[in-house]
Amino acid sequence: MTVELNCRGQACPAPVMQVRDILAAENPAAIAVLVDNEAARENVSRFLTHQGFQVTVEAMGNDFKVTGGGRDAACEVMNETELAGLAGGGKKILVVIGTDRLGHGDDGLGAGLMLNFVKTLKEMGPDLWRLVMVNNGVKLAVAGAESLPVLQDLAAVGVSILVCGTCLNHFDLLDKKRVGETTNMLDIVTSMQVADSVINI
């Protein structure tokens, strides 16, 4: 069922926040949002796209109707994924990388092992869903890192890469990040919740 929301007369960010609250409370398959300004139209469209909806916009006089649908299909895909999971394939694997060295002991050895680890991750195939880089792990995703081209290749085949913004900031590396999206703790925690299995390195 489509949930309808009237956000006319509201300035940003109020419409986006209302849509977010409705999604959180009712988790509708489709939603139609009425707004009366271009900024709200664009922002609500971006938010719904970000949340996995197929978005269409319709002009209605001076107003706009932003409709998000297609989440049914997403749910079906998820169900198929779950079925495939039962059959032993199609899992969502999340790898959390919190270091630039693999294992404890010799640092030089650890750095080499980590590069090899990142290179070998692709053997997980389509099951490899997302990498989350935190703490020293963010150093693998910055300009000059040997692992950078490997991570860029993974990103190119559709592996989602999230890099902790607080950590980049801490190491003064915000400008140097060359792969993945800068992320926050909420996304990291949500990723862990959604993943079928979480591997911590």
Next chain:
Amino acid sequence: MIESPIRLTQTVKGAGCAAKLPPGDLDRALCGLDLPVDDNLLVGLERADDAGVYRVSDEIALVQTLDFFPPMVDDPYQFGRIAAANALSDVYAMGGTPKTAMNIVAFPAKTLDLAILRQIIEGGLSVLREAGVVLVGGHTIDDPELKYGLSVTGYVHPAKILTKKRLRIGDRLILTKPLGSGIVCTAIKAGLATDDVTELVIANMATLNRVAAETMADFPVSACTDITGFGLMGHLAEMVVDSGCGLRIDSATLPHYPEALEWAAMGLIPAGAYNNKKFRGKFVTFAESVGQPRRDLCFDPQTSGGLLITVAAGEADSLLLALKAGGVAAATIIGEVVAEPREIILVE
């Protein structure tokens, strides 16, 4: 951060420089005005620069500017600091030294406690003191929506005025503060920003462009402006118009607040960003590889943003080092002045 019982940002519609009248509207209202002519007016309204400059003698020219806006943060003291840093910035961007200032206040005396007004003014004064600027007066009106700012007067040597023009091909572009303050302030308004990023954006907005301006004075700088309400692209567009050259920006280098791109992807973008894009979008060409959030960042209206400095290529690294040594930590080389495409900003 001092907790304010009233959330100032919830009492107003626009926030900070994002509350500017859309640039196209302003042009429509002002085009064709019959402006007084004076040989001593070195930089006037027709040039759309950061501040007006009027020659008093061969040694001294007056730099005049004013800025005011509704609050973009909840803490009155910090709002005062940010408004003052923002108002002074135009003088620094012209290569000048600010000397005197006057308060401009619109205050809803019926709904807000006068103690809030006092905190705002105290915040402004603290930044004026830091800048070595004296407060000489002000004007306050009763208004349903809170606004604060300052009119600032400074000096500049007539031969050392820095405008948005005179770009030299090959010059490097240096930006001195992170982008995304409009997006972050929208996230603050939405209650999504953490205390860490809120404090970071407030600290940056309340930081004077004084050190950046004093540092660049020792280098072969060809042009300068400050990045405020029209966003990075809006202000760069003012630089390339009628310049005969173009700009190439490396979007991967753009300094920004940690979560700004993610919040942009979520649609936490101030309306001003869309106005900026509508008005200045035609000057900008994005490479396909530049993602939507980064494009939105390029048009995000900044409150009290950094200086955008164009400097001779051979001196760019030295200026960057000098800026960082002076504490301008976010300073980054973001692009260069190019011959082609003419009068276009190419974002790669």
